[in-house]
Amino acid sequence: MQRQAKSGQSRNRLSRWGITAVVLISMGTSMQAQARVSTQNYTCSDVKDLIFQQGAIVLNIKGNSVYKRFVADRSFCQANQRLERINVPSKSEKCRLHFCVERVEND
Secondary structure (H helix, E strand, O other): OHHHHHHHHHHHHHHHHHHHHHHHHHHHHHHHHHHOOEHHHOOHHHHHHHHHHHOEEEEEEEOOOEEEEEEOOHHHOOOOEEEEEEEEEOOOOEEEEEEEEEOOOOO
C-alpha cells in the first residue's frame, strides 16, 4: 500500500512540474511577442539605444505586421551575412538602422 501511495505522490509531483513548465514556456512566448515594440513610438535616439542595449532585437517598423531584426553591429550577423542599413519611421524622424542580409557571391 505504501508503494502505491509513493507512486501516486511521484506522479503528482511530475504533473505539477509539467504544468509549471508549460506555464513558464507560454509566459516566455507572450513576453517575447510583447517585447516587439514599434519604432514609431520612440525617438530615433531611443530606438538606437534599445538596439545597442540588446545587441539584436526584432522591432515593428510599419503597422502591426511588418517586423525586422535590427542589430548593433556585424557581430550579431551570421558568418554568411553582411550589414545593410535601412531608414525606418520613428517618433522624431527617419531613423537609419542596421540589419543582416545574406551575402551574394560578388560581395
